[in-house]
Amino acid sequence: MTWSAERRARQAELVKTWRPWLRSTGPKTPTGKAKSAANAVKHGTRSRQTIAELRQLRQALRRCRDSTALSRAARRRKKTW
Numbered sequence: 592m593t594w595s596a597e598r599r600a601r602q603a604e605l606v607k608t609w610r611p612w613l614r615s616t617g618p619k620t621p622t623g624k625a626k627s628a629a630n631a632v633k634h635g636t637r638s639r640q641t642i643a644e645l646r647q648l649r650q651a652l653r654r655c656r657d658s659t660a661l662s663r664a665a666r667r668r669k670k671t672w
Contacts, residue, residue, distance in 0.1 A: 594602070618624045631637045 618627045635641070
């Protein structure tokens with residue numbers, strides 16, 4: 592079932608009047624709490640994809656740092672001649 596834009600807008604307005612987030616208290620059972628705690632591993636900052644992307648970013652930053660250090664050292668050696 593796909594909703595039209597009008598239906599989605601109407602539903603959004605209804606949800607805003609119900610405001611279910613004010614009554615939400617989170618998981619109560621240990622099973623629910625464990626499942627909720629796993630959300631960050633599956634979807635958030637601890638997901639495999641995010642960890643892999645951060646690892647690649649750190650490697651790129653390391654390479655930039657190393658090449659900058661090499662070029663600075665080369666410039667210092669040139670100035671002393």
